[in-house]
Amino acid sequence: MLGVLLLAFSVVSVASAELCKPDAQNAFKVRLSIKTALGDNAYAWDANEEYLFKAMIAFTMRRYSSKSTTQISNVLLCNVTDRVSFWFVVTDSSKNTTTVPGSEVEAAIRMNRNRINSAFLLSDKTLQFLKISTTLSPPVEPSTPVWLIVFGVVLSLIVAGIVFLVVSGIQQRKKKNKESTERENLEEKGEVTITIENGIPCETLDLKAGHVNGVFAADDERFTSL
């Protein structure tokens, strides 16, 4: 009786060793970076954590295929290293000797990735299933790009400033024109004294039309030295 049991046990373990080994068919390599993710709060990877992992994978398979037959014992782990990386494989619950196709396992894990990650307090980067590529979440994009909003605000401020300055400039010029016409009226009445040079009012003299006379321009002998 004992001999039969031992034989069965050894057959099973040999079978499982056959099923779960590096690069086996339908086997996946998992890599955890617990210290990177958690720093001082990192937990040690021991048999209990492995049990949790098996439970999560069994749960995942159950959720995916919705036939609640996958047991924790169907998930086989092997080649656990110090890195914390290992291979696992899921055996078919009905026949212990075959493994569930890799595509099914992959799809199941993809569907429940969040749950698996949060069970171990890790993320997609720190709990890696090496053959399963992650779908990266797109960045949140608001309906109007933010930069257009800021651009619109600044643009309206600037345009308002320009309009204000231009309008006030026009108003000032109108006021000045009105003032100068008033002054002309006063001049006609002869009430304003005008500076006159040689009988010509200075304001009408176009000084710019004259030429700078080089002889006098630089001659400072008229100035007494200080």
Added chain:
Amino acid sequence: MEKARPLWDNPLQFVFACISYAVGLGNVWRFPYLCQMYGGGGFLIPYIIMLIVEGMPLLYLELAVGQRMRKGSIGAWKIISPYLCGVGVASVVVSFFLSMYYNVINAWAFWYLFHSFQDPLPWATCPLNSNRTGYEEECEKTSSTQYFWYRQTLNISPSLETSGTVQWEQALCLILAWLVVYLCILRGTASTGKVVYVTASLPYCVLIIYLIRGLTLHGAVNGLIYMFTPKLEQLSNPKTWISAATQIFFSLGLGFGSLIAFASYNDPSNNCERHAIIVSLINSTTSIFASIVTFSIYGFKATFNYESCINKVILLLMNTFDLEEGSLTADNLSEMKDYLMAAHPQEYAQLSPQLKNCSLEAELDTAVQGTGLAFIVYSEAIKNMEVSQLYSVLYFAMLLMLGIGSMLGNTAAILTPLTDSKAITSRFSKEVISGFVCFINCIIGLIFTMEAGNYWFDIFNDYAATLSLLLIVLVETIAVCYIYGLRRFEKDLQTMIGRKLNWYWKAMWAFASPLLIISLFIFYLSDYILTGTLQYQAWDGTQGQLVTRDYPSYALAVIGLLVASSTMCIPLGALLTFIRKRLKRERVSTVA
């Protein structure tokens, strides 16, 4: 009484305007590069010597001419000698070219500023590719900051020949930049005088904040040590001295006519000698200050990249050999590598092409200048800081202030001669003339928002102003010293300032500065001739890096046109005046 020339409200506005104009983007993105290339702390020696020999005298000359003649560049040189009206026109043409392409930088600064209000910053991560399995291919090959600059900002084409279309986002930012400039120059000195208070002082506030932040960053010290260790052997390299002279020359903005324009709005008794010394000292001090900030940022970025590189190597080794986490650190990495090479030689050999040799010196050695420094390197450093949005907003606001301050000077150089001319002011008001100039510049500037626009920008940046300015300033110095007469000018200054002119200025104006400019000019000409075909850096999206290409023939034609159109003004102006005088003399003689 002629209509009073508008004046600055007080001398401080004038000083601020000059500082705002002179302290520009070149202080931030060119001086640190030169410092790094030409001997670190040792570069300060030729820099200060050139400042004293070349910068201060020429700055004083331009300010004095403007203040004395009380006219823009065209009018001022016409007074000095009627044959020199071409010099003024050349200044205006060069300023026109400059304002065409310079405002595009402000457009880019606006673009980055508006994008800084996002969390995370858009250049912090690569965008995802279409089926969301990974990142964009181009972004993977290069870095996310370079991708953001070359693809999402510029959308650059692979070469100059493929022009592509106008990028509407950049066009919008350019129009906004021109509207801002128009708002500032609308009322002439009344509005400019108030704006320069902000544009001159805000960059310093931001630089101080960045200095404090930069010095407290991890790894900043590496950058500072690297920069300031003087490599005195570079002093024997003639390129060092030439670069110092060139940097002082272009940094002060001589020859554009902006300084003459600003000084023409001065009270005639203003002490422009003191202001010239103050402005040139502040300009150089700002350059050195900005390079301290830049190098602490460099050090931070280099250390960050170095540590990331080391971490990547550690991760790779850990994953391949299934080692325990934490067993490989930066300290024991080399020993562990040797051990692994001995223990598992085959696997290690397979891995070795991926194992990069991380070197801090190599990271620090990447010397960058220009738009690459301002928009790529800095944004890369900013994305790694905490509260990156705040620092990003501050930094790009500072770039904007620096750029707009310089634009005010450029547009003043164009507008002052226009508003001096009675023919134009009698028909159009100041607002209309300014608006027209801004509008024309904006329309032409749309070229730089096309996909190949950055290549045209580089053409303008490298060739529009360099040779022409040297020639213009040379003619200016010779004109004042030998045509107008140094003694006459001295008397004018004495009347204005009330003090006798120091012999130092006379010696510099008459001998040292012209000789220096002539030697710079000869050097540049020989450099262009010896280089043969001119080349440019084009961005290759498939490789994710810059490649060198030759300019096509029409680009070379444009370069030739740029240089010729401004330099030819000088002899043409003299020729036209000569012909006009001969015709008048003939007419007078026939009448008599």
